[in-house]
Amino acid sequence: MAGGKIKEGGYRDMCTIGKIVYCVALSVFLVVLIIPIRAMAIVVKINQSKAINGNVTPGDSPGFPVTISQPGSxxxxxxxxxxxxxxxxIEITTDDVTLDLGGFLIKGPTACSxxxxxxxxxxxxxxxxxxNGRVNITVVNGTVRGMGGDGIVGGKAYRIEDVHVISNGGDGIVGGYGIVKENTATLNGGNGISAGGVITGNTVxxxxxxxxxxxxxxxxxxxAFDNVSYGxxxxxxxxxxxxxxxxNNGNGDQVTGGNxxxxxxxxxDTICP
Structure with a gap:
């Protein structure tokens, strides 16, 4: 101190004898705040090599499926x-999972004509x-092509967004009640989308x-264009x-059911069906 004034210089200079308690409390607060934020920011990476080696999460055996058994990103x-x-x-066996496909492709051996x-x-x-059966699942940003069964099975209270599901043997996207938004479903053997909840902005x-x-x-x-049954x-x-x-439907009725x-x-026509 000089002339009765506290020397300016930031946080360190605030730690005078009269403010030790304040500094300790502030430090503890910052630690308590920052550690959970850093923990929440952890994203587990999945690639072909990790899939083959296994142990992406506890209980994940080498090879496919990759088992996601812990909540997280x-x-x-x-x-x-x-x-x-x-x-x-990829098999998700727990709730509260966000899966970002990262713009990459999940590819199987199936082709549809x-x-x-x-x-x-x-x-x-x-x-x-x-x-299937899981809650609060998010899948975004990528492509699922050529799987023998369904492209994505979303569970319930889920969100599937910005995904391309192409040439899968079953349905493109399947789920209970959730949000299916801005996806494309093309040339799948079953329905393009089979879901409840909010279905918006998709092309099938x-x-x-x-x-x-x-x-x-x-x-x-x-x-919805050129689907074998109803749009x-x-x-x-x-x-x-x-x-x-x-x-759709051989140019017959385009819609069945609903309001x-x-x-x-x-x-x-501008009146359906």
Whole structure:
């Protein structure tokens, strides 16, 4: 101190005898605050090498599926390639998981050809991502192609966004009640999307069954083209608005079920079905 004033210089100079307690309390507060933030920021990386070696999370055996058994954030850092149509790529066995595909591809051995019917071979039980029965699951930002079963199985209270599901033997995206937003589902052997909740901003085309099969859902702003069955099959009185359905169901009715709650385009008509 000089002239009765505390020398300016920041946090360190505040630690005069009269302010020791303040400094200790502030330091403890910062430690308590920063450590949880750093812990929350941890993202577990998944790639082909780690999948083959196993132990991505406790109980994850070498090879596929990669088992995610702990809540948290996960990100692909390479493509994942599965060679058996009956093998799932990623199995989520816990709640509260965010999986960022990182723009990468989960690829299986199945190929589908367009037509009526859509033919897929080989078909099997292996899914790209399976979180069946789990809660609070998020899958974003990537592609699932060529799985023998479904592309993504979302569980319930989930979010699937910005994902391309292509040429899978079963449905493209499957889930209970959640959010399915801004995805593309193309040339899957089953439905493009089969889900409940909010289905919005998706593009579904050339799928072997319905473009969208919605259960008690709000279906907003989607586009469905050239699907073998309906563009939208709405079960249990859901609502739909601001969608475009065209060339589905052999140019027959584009929609079955549900309540038209706003403007839609069904083929050349603005009244559905």
């Amino acid at each position: 996960y990100r692909l850092t390479s493509n994942l390639t599965v060679t058996n149509a009956n093998t799932t790529a 367009s037509g009526n019917p859509v033919n897929c071979s080989p078909i099997g039980t292996g899914d790209g991502v399976n979180a 085309l050339d799928n072997g069954q319905n473009g969208i099969e919605a259960v008690e859902s709000t279906v907003l702003g989607n586009a 939208l099959s709405s079960l249990n009185n859901g609502g739909y608005a601001n969608n475009v359905f065209s060339y 038209e709650t706003g403007f839609n385009v069904c083929g050349a």
